[in-house]
Amino acid sequence: MCGIVGLHIHISLEKWRYNTVCPGGLDCFCSGWLCPTGARSSCRTARRPQIVSLDLTTSSYSPNNITMKKGIPVEVRTNSSADAGCVSGLMIPDFDINKALDVGQDSFTFVPDKAGTFEFTCEMRMSSSTLTVI
Structure with missing residues (x-):
C-alpha cells in the first residue's frame, strides 16, 4: 500500500504508527499489518524524533547521563537560567x-x-556528562 501514489493511511494506535517515506519521495503513514511485505521493504521508516530535556546550571547538565537510539533523530531541548x-x-x-545555547x-x-558511550561538555571542557547511543 505504501507504493501507491497519493495514498495516505493514518493509524490512530500510536504504537503501530510509523511515518514513512515511500518510493518516489511521497510521505504516507504505514503500519506493519497494513503494508504488504514488498511495500514495507521499499519504504524507509522515519520515526518521530527522540526528545531529550536538558537543564543547564552554573556547573552541570541534568540529567548527567542520557541514553538514545542510533539512527533516530534526537531533539535536545535545553532550559537554562541567566547564570548558566x-x-x-x-x-x-x-x-x-x-x-551556543540561548x-x-x-x-x-x-x-x-554511531553506537557507544560519548562525552558531551561545556565549551571550556570543565563540565561534562555522558551520552549513550544504543
Whole structure:
C-alpha cells in the first residue's frame, strides 16, 4: 500500500504508527499489518524524533547521563537560567556538535549515527556528562 501514489493511511494506535517515506519521495503513514511485505521493504521508516530535556546550571547538565537510539533523530531541548555560565555552550565532539545555547529555552536536532558511550561538555571542557547511543 505504501507504493501507491497519493495514498495516505493514518493509524490512530500510536504504537503501530510509523511515518514513512515511500518510493518516489511521497510521505504516507504505514503500519506493519497494513503494508504488504514488498511495500514495507521499499519504504524507509522515519520515526518521530527522540526528545531529550536538558537543564543547564552554573556547573552541570541534568540529567548527567542520557541514553538514545542510533539512527533516530534526537531533539535536545535545553532550559537554562541567566547564570548558566560556560554550560550555556554544549559540545559533542564525536558528532561534530558545538552549540551556543540561548538563555531560557533552546533546542537543536541531530542524528546519532554511531553506537557507544560519548562525552558531551561545556565549551571550556570543565563540565561534562555522558551520552549513550544504543
